[in-house]
Amino acid sequence: MRAFGCRKWLPALVLAHIIFGAHVTFGAHQFTPLGSGESASFASHYGSEMAEGGEGGSFAYRSEYDRSDEVQKHCKSHLTDLSSDASFRKDLETKKWAISNELSFLNGEWQEVSGNKPLMPSMSTFTNASNRLVENRGFRLASFWVTDVDVSSASSSQGNTVNVSAVLQVGVSTERSLSYMSSGLQGFQAYPGFALLSIVMEGVYAELRTGERLLCLLGSSRLPLRGKNSSQPWDWLDPVMNGASSSPTLVDDTQLKVVLHFPSDLTLMTRQVSGRLESLHDTSESLYFNPVDLFSQLGAYSNYLFQAGGMFNRACSNRDIQQGEILRPPSVYVGKAFCTVVQELLTGQWVDVLPNWNCTTSNDTCSKFGPFLYPKEEESAMMGGFNGSQLLVQDIRCVDYRESDGSYGANMSAVIRAVLSTQNKNLGFERSNLDSLTLATEGKWNSRSGELCMMGCRGGDKKPVCEMRICMFIPLILSLKQRSVLMGSISGLKASPEVFYPLSFHLGIYPLQLPADVVSSMSYEYTKTEEAKALRQEDDSSGVAEKIKKSLLEYPSVEDDVMKLFDDLSLRSLAITNPNSPKEPHRxxxxxxxxxxxxxHVSLHWVQSSGYNYSIDTADFEKDGKKKAVDEEEPYNVAAELKVKDDLGNKVIALSAEGQYDSTLGRMYLVGCREVNVPWGTLKQSSEQLENGLDCSIKFKVEYPPTNARWLMNPTVMLTVTSNRSQDDPLFFTQMELETFPILYRRQREEIVSRKSLEGGLSMLTLSLILGCLISQLIYVKSHAESTPYISLLMLAVQGLGFSFPLITGVEALFARMTSDSEDMRDSVLNEGKWSHVIGYMVNLLTLAAFLLTVRIVQKVYRSRIRLLSRRPLEPWRVPNDRKVGAICLGIHILGFVTVLIIHTIRLSQRPVSSAMYMDWRGGLHRQYDWERILKEYYGLVQDLFLLPQVVGNHIWVVRGKPLRSLFYVGVTVLRLLPHVYDSLRPQVFNPYFADEFQYANPSSDFYSKAGDIAIPLLAVALAVVVYIQQRWNGLKWGKVLRQGSSKLMRMGSKMYERLPSKTFEAEMVESGADQLYDNGHIAVSTES
Known part of the structure; x- marks a missing residue:
């Protein structure tokens, strides 16, 4: 062991990872963010110092400031109106932070001035190569970072300026943003759907008398070289966009100039950042490119100044309600924490736009997307309605205050951004430019009216167009036609030249985390109770089958806690379409x-994780903290929300529904309403048939599985959505039938958790007993050296692999935990506590100990065979060898596996060996073939029949003594069969998604079925009996019998002339005990005849 040196500690560190998930750091080497390596390469290319700094682990570029003369020459025209404030240099240390953070922006926009010399490819759309259709439109993005402020460079001779370093990145993307400084070796890089140009710069920061802040910079980069064809100068573009390994020719260019203008304060009218990137080359030179305009806005590090008092009064004081403008709901939020509530509602949430269903003016006015102006290429898409287009509320600044009369109020500003259906939502989420699809807003909320009224200014022009009014409410009464926690409208001012129909928007009720005081103030108003009763009566059957069903089967109901019913009736599940129609396609x-x-009772809180829904009701608590019980009156009035998405995540249908739930039959009968997103012409024709713009001619039925017969009936939920309209109605849709994957109720999840805990305890007990058997065998080996070589190494290898596989799986799980929140998600799914993790660690620790003991026995057996071979170098056939044993066992198991596979295929003749999908505990789908699953299960059978190699070896070899102790092979056999006994006695717990995680027995496995629980133990016991017989009447005793009967049948060591060993060698064998055989207490020395 000394020969291993310090290397023997490395496995221990790795095993610490396996068992405890410990974080081990070797020396000074640790994982670093992706940007670190990239920044180092960026620095090496440009020969500049890259220092860590900035936000989010970004890496800052710092120039050598060796181009000061050039900067003064090219920036002189911009610095003629410098501020003469004498405190500039005194306050520079304080301003350094503001310059570095306030003057940086992410994901702005760039626009190229017209010309025939573009800076880089536009790639404004992404085209699917298979069907050549535009899937989404990309954005021209620009990000800018001030990476260094050289305070020491400020001097009176240069005026109120200071040297700065910066990085500008301009790109075109359909997939990713420019939120981080992702520098590259070449300055320009292009991939399918993405192109990026990085420019490093140095220059000056200055403050002008007008209050404007200015940056004038000179930059250097490597630009793509244009071709001679002016209509298509990028001949390398098509191959790159199609994924080919083609790259453009890059040319160094140090003649780049950037000028950026920043407002001094962030207000409603002064928040836009503008600038220009241009080439200093002559227009005739090949490196010259058309000027590029840059746009963004001041970011999160700038303080907002509320000062739009006069404009606010113009928009919100003594106003007349226009047609289509939102009206105040009967009950709205008037609490004291408006800012907290509105930020919870709007931060990071997509706001849905409602169609102009009640517009009666011209088609041009009614089809407009509110005040937002979109490019001409989007017109065809927008004419089909607003379906898929959404609003995003960004940069929310809100301050609560209290009025002198005791009422509450708040000042709020935000940017409302429209993202069209053809645009990438993820990219739209991060954009910061102020174009014609954005509104900068500022306004007030007060508790007297509960209304937030704001003035809006549209971007995209040199001067913002401030002719819009935005109104919002937080309603507290929900109903079938009102399922919004926030609703509002955008309208034009009365004397505004902007002509458009008010655009209504709302925020759905989930998935949100509202403050408890808001939810506790909410109520639900049922309006379709009679229609739901009629649906239930239509489906009601008084037959014998229904009566038996009601008397024998149990369904989710209110027991002592309404929360269980909320939880059991809510679903997050995959489903299959047309389950009752074999000829129809199943999607x-x-x-x-x-x-x-x-x-x-109202419940609006959901924690969505891995296909299960846990609701938290904050509205059903009395003042004493006890939950109010729901009356046992049946059926219950219920309200629900349904969303169905296809496998690509696209919305198929979305319904709000209300009706009744009959707990005696496990059925919900609901009336549904859906938003109508159709072209304006169709909407206008059907407007009289709509209810508040909703199509409510829908009936919706949900059938739940019983809670007490999950083994007799398929535990799936059936959903049926039917339109009551005629087939020639433009709003008609075909009936939708869905059957979910098997589901679990809360009580069943609790049973699974308890079973997992029990099985974990049984695993610990079983492994502890197996350790005792292994230790017993190890002691036996030390005292019975003469029989040690006859222990099958293959048998020990089967056991060792069985112990090592869980450890290998543990390593994979460890890496998954290091890179995701999977462990927390799993706890929330099955509500497992920390105790389950302790059990898991103990099981891994015991498994490791069993593995190491098995390895030690293998080492003993291997060394004993080496010693035996060294003493009989001319007779290697006398030394036991597992080659023939392995060949025979392999043949037996191949034959067994093929037989099992054939039987399995016959049993499932309607689904021959095919691919199947299974869901892991994260809710992810995986593909697994039948033969792969059966192979994994068959290896469990191989472990159960671990004595097979020993039986074969005992038959082939001339076994001397008893290689295996009875306690070892009988004890391990019994312990290996314990899962089968437990599985046959324990009532089955249905666990469709987590069956592979049972630590003790997998009830879904063919080999842990009832037949397997009988057949496998019989085979294992038979092998143990054979080993006992072989060791009880081993080769020597049979040899004695055979010698007494007929010497012809006696096994001979050799059929040829053998050279006798020398007396010295014979004496060594006697002294070592290698040839000593213990027979009835007497020592017999083996001799050859």
Missing amino acids: KQYIELDVVAIKD
Whole structure:
């Protein structure tokens, strides 16, 4: 062991990772962010110092400031109106932070001035190569970072300026943003759907008398070289966009100039950042490119100044309600924490736009997307309605205050951004430019009216167009036609030249985390109770089958806690379409069914994780903290939300529904309403048939599986959505039938958790007993050296692999935990506590100990065979060898596996060896073939029949003594069969998604079925009996019998002339005990005849 030196500690460190998930750091080497390596290469290319700094682990570029004369020459015209404030240099240390952070922006926009010499490819759209259709339109993005402020460079001779370093990145992207400084070796890089140009710069920061802040910079980069064809100068573009390994020719260019203008303060009218990137080359030179305009806005590090008092009064004081403008709901939020509530509602949430269903003016006016102006190439898409286009509220600044009369109020500003259906939502989420699809807003909220009224200014022009009014409310009464927690409208001012129909928007009720005081103030108003009763009566059957069903089967109901019913009736599950129509195509879809209200109880909190829904009701607590019980009156009035998405995540249908739930039959009968997103012409024709712009001619039925017969009935949920309209109606849709994957109720999840804990304890007990058997065998080996070579190494290898596989799986799980929140998600899914992790660690620790003991026994057996071979170098056939044993066992197991596979295929003749999808505990789908699954299960059978190699070896070799101790092979056999005994006695717990995680027995496995629980133990016991017989009447005793009967049948060591060993060698064998055989207490020395 000394020969291993310090290397023997390395496995221990790795095993610490396996067992405890410990974080081990070797020396000074640690994982670093991706940007670190990239920044180092960027520095090496440009020969500049890269220092860590900035936000989010970014890496800052610092220039050598060796181009000061050039900067003064080219920036002189911009610095003629410098501020003469004498405090500039005194306050420079304080301003350094503001310059570095306030003057940086992310994901702005760039626009190229017209000309025939573009800076880089536009690639404004991404085209699918398979069908050549535009899937989404990319954005021209620009990000800018001030990376260094050289305070020491400020001097009176240069005026109120200071040297700065910066990085500008301009790109075109359909997939990713420019939120981080991702520098590259070449300055320009292009991939399918993405192109990026990085420019490093140095220059000056200055403050002008007008209050404007200015940056004038000179930059250097490597630009792509244009071709001679002016119509298509980028001959390398098409191959790159199609994924080919083509790259443009890059040319160094140090003649780049950037000028950026920043307002001094962030207000409603002064928030835009503008600038220009241009080439200093002559227009006739090949490196010259058309000027590029840059646009963004002041970011999160700038303080907002509320000062739009006069404009606010113009928009919100003594106003007349226009047609289509939102009206105040009967009950709205008037609490004291408006800013907290509105930020919870709007931060990071997409706001849905409602169609102009009640517009009665011209088609041009009614089809407009509110005040937003979109490019001409989007007109065809927008004419089909607003379906897929959404609003995003960014940069929310809100300050609560209290009025002198005791009422509450708040000042709020924000940017409302429209993202069209053809644009990438993820990129739109991060953009910062102020174009014609944005509104900068500022306004007030007060608790007297509960209304937030704001003035809006549209971007995209040199001067913002401030002719819009935005109104919002937070309603507290929900109903079938009102399922919004925030609703509002955007309208033009009365005397405004902007002509458009008010654009209504709302925020759905989920998935949100509202403050408890808001939810506790909410109520639900049922309006379709009679229609739901009629649906239930239509489906009601008084037959014998229904009566038996009601008397024998149990369904989710209110017991002592309404929360269980909320939880059990809500769904997050995959589903299959057309389950009852074999001839119809079956497609996979994803269902989200959330129960909003049961009687007068409202629940709006959901934690979505891995296909399960946990609701937290904050509205059903009395002042004493006890939950109010729901009356046992049946059926219950219920309200729900349904969303169905296809396998690509696209919305198939979205319904709000209300009706009744009959807990005696496990059925919900609901009336549904859906938003109508159709072209304006169709909407106008059907407007009289709509209810508040909703199509409510829909009936919706949900059938739940019983809670007490999950082994007799398929535990799936059936959903049926039907339109009551005639087939020639433009709003008609075909009936939708869906069957979910098997589901679990809360009580069943609790049973799974308890079973996992029990099985973890049984695993610890079993492994502890196996350790005792292994230690017993190890002691036996030390005292029975003469029989040690006859222990099958293959048998020990099967056991060792069985112990090592869980450890290998543990390593994979460890890496998954290091890179995701998977462990927290799993705890929330099955509500496992920390105790389950302790059990898991103990099981891994015991498994490791069993593995090491097995390795030690292998080492003993291997060394004993080496010693035996060294003493009989001319007779290697006398030394036991596992080659023939392995060949025979392999043949037996191949034959067994093929037989099992054939039987399995016959049993599932309607689904021959095919691919199947299974869901892991994260909710992810994986593909697994039948033969792969059966192979994994068959290896469990190989472990159960671990004595097979020993039986074969005992038959082939001339076994001397008893290689295996009875306690070892009988004890391990019994312990290996314990899972089968447990599985046959334990009532089955249905666990469709997590069956592979049972630590003790997998009830879904063919080999842990009832037949397997009988057949496998019989085979294992038979092998143990054979080993006992072989060791009880081993080769020597049979040899004695055979010698007494007929010497012809006696096994001979050799059929040829053998050279006798020398007396010295014979004496060594006697002294070592290698040839000593213990027979009935007497020592017999083996001799050859």
